[in-house]
Amino acid sequence: xxxxxxxxxxxxxxxxxxxxxxxxxxxxxxxxxxxEWIFGERRWREQHGLDGGERGPSDEILRESIELxxxxxxxxxxxxxxxxxxxxxxxxDAWWGDDPPFDVPVFVVTHHARxxxxxxxxxxxxxxxxxxAALAQAAEAAGDKPVAIAGGASLVQQSLQxxxxxxxxxxxxxxLLGGGVRLFEGAxxxxxxxxxxxxxxxxxxxxxxxxxx
Amino acid sequence: xxxxxxxxxxxxxxxxxxxxxxxxxxxxxxxxxxxEWIFGERRWREQHGLDGGERGPSDEILRESIELxxxxxxxxxxxxxxxxxxxxxxxxDAWWGDDPPFDVPVFVVTHHARxxxxxxxxxxxxxxxxxxAALAQAAEAAGDKPVAIAGGASLVQQSLQxxxxxxxxxxxxxxLLGGGVRLFEGAxxxxxxxxxxxxxxxxxxxxxxxxxx
Numbered sequence: 001x002x003x004x005x006x007x008x009x010x011x012x013x014x015x016x017x018x019x020x021x022x023x024x025x026x027x028x029x030x031x032x033x034x035x036e037w038i039f040g041e042r043r044w045r046e047q048h049g050l051d052g053g054e055r056g057p058s059d060e061i062l063r064e065s066i067e068l069x070x071x072x073x074x075x076x077x078x079x080x081x082x083x084x085x086x087x088x089x090x091x092x093d094a095w096w097g098d099d100p101p102f103d104v105p106v107f108v109v110t111h112h113a114r115x116x117x118x119x120x121x122x123x124x125x126x127x128x129x130x131x132x133a134a135l136a137q138a139a140e141a142a143g144d145k146p147v148a149i150a151g152g153a154s155l156v157q158q159s160l161q162x163x164x165x166x167x168x169x170x171x172x173x174x175x176l177l178g179g180g181v182r183l184f185e186g187a188x189x190x191x192x193x194x195x196x197x198x199x200x201x202x203x204x205x206x207x208x209x210x211x212x213x
Numbered sequence: 214x215x216x217x218x219x220x221x222x223x224x225x226x227x228x229x230x231x232x233x234x235x236x237x238x239x240x241x242x243x244x245x246x247x248x249e250w251i252f253g254e255r256r257w258r259e260q261h262g263l264d265g266g267e268r269g270p271s272d273e274i275l276r277e278s279i280e281l282x283x284x285x286x287x288x289x290x291x292x293x294x295x296x297x298x299x300x301x302x303x304x305x306d307a308w309w310g311d312d313p314p315f316d317v318p319v320f321v322v323t324h325h326a327r328x329x330x331x332x333x334x335x336x337x338x339x340x341x342x343x344x345x346a347a348l349a350q351a352a353e354a355a356g357d358k359p360v361a362i363a364g365g366a367s368l369v370q371q372s373l374q375x376x377x378x379x380x381x382x383x384x385x386x387x388x389l390l391g392g393g394v395r396l397f398e399g400a401x402x403x404x405x406x407x408x409x410x411x412x413x414x415x416x417x418x419x420x421x422x423x424x425x426x
Contacts, residue, residue: 012421013397013400014226170225174421175403175404176397176400176403187389188389188391189231189391190388191387192225192387194415194417197412199410199412206385208387
């Protein structure tokens with residue numbers, strides 16, 4: 001059985017994006033702050049052709065999250081540029097450029113059938129049968145490795161609501177956003193298992209086993 | 214300037230009490246689970262005349278939260294028995310019995326003037342001038358020590374909304390409640406400072422400096 005995992009940055013008050021997303025602020029007001037912890041890490045800088053960077057606990061967490069999955073499932077808006085309002089063109093190109101950071105097969109949940117797109121080690125396959133159909137294809141592609149849900153928020157919410165996730169790692173950023181998109185919106189009551197806490201500067205990484213199905 | 218602190222147990226999805234509080238479930242559906250981490254700790258058992266108990270990191274956290282404050286502010290419902298619906302009698306006796314766990318002056322925010330009640334080292338003074346009046350009296354009583362807001366939820370929410378808190382320590386319990394009373398309801402956007410993370414079995418203690426006023 002393929003393990004389904006997700007890791008996602010979240011504000012202390014539970015939002016994965018702020019309110020009032022616009023073209024200039026695709027993650028909503030204050031939403032960018034949730035990802036600040038990533039930009040100084042060596043693994044992120046390597047991926048973007050930059051020297052230097054931290055090699056502390058957050059760098060380890062970042063490496064793990066990038067290197068662990070054998071396939072990725074994401075929403076159509078994340079494919080074409082986050083959850084922003086500009087990505088309504090169903091034929092929009094990938095936002096992630098010619099050298100995307102995934103390096104594994106990516107399955108994009110969409111209503112719009114489309115040919116597979118290859119970008120180096122990353123391929124984008126468009127799945128019109130919904131989340132569970134995409135997960136099934138991703139599981140096949142992943143072999144023995146886990147499948148990661150990369151986002152956007154609504155896909156993570158769906159997987160929580162349907163009890164599909166096996167592991168959830170949250171990166172709690174020390175901000176209150178005061179509004180926006182709640183990660184746990186609609187998630188049913190559940191007892192989770194606390195797997196691991198990693199204390200790092202300006203962010204707290206907490207991993208839970210969620211049960212899954 | 215007196216430091217205002219608060220420490221409170223919270224579900225992973227951000228609730229400090231579950232939905233549908235009743236006489237039988239004063240913390241709402243699933244709300245009791247948030248406090249499970251406390252009951253096995255030595256400090257809690259000592260206070261309740263019981264032997265044994267854990268002496269791990271959560272016991273240290275619990276000791277600190279009990280021994281640090283020089284005075285406590287709480288809401289009237291917490292005084293008379295949590296946030297439950299049965300505590301609407303303004304002259305209700307303290308829920309905390311003849312040997313209450315506070316051992317410092319307690320200031321109860323209420324609409325109903327009442328004589329001070331003494332129970333051993335704990336005294337209950339009733340303040341009708343609102344949260345800030347209670348905080349001023351508590352600061353005077355606390356001397357050099359901090360004042361703690363003990364709850365209920367609405368008092369903690371008020372202090373967050375008004376930017377009055379200096380430090381907030383949350384005890385994140387590995388449960389989703391799916392509804393209830395949100396700690397950060399109405400809290401404005403803010404950048405906090407991550408002070409300390411303590412990894413313990415079945416609970417994660419995270420302390421933030423919130424700025425205060």
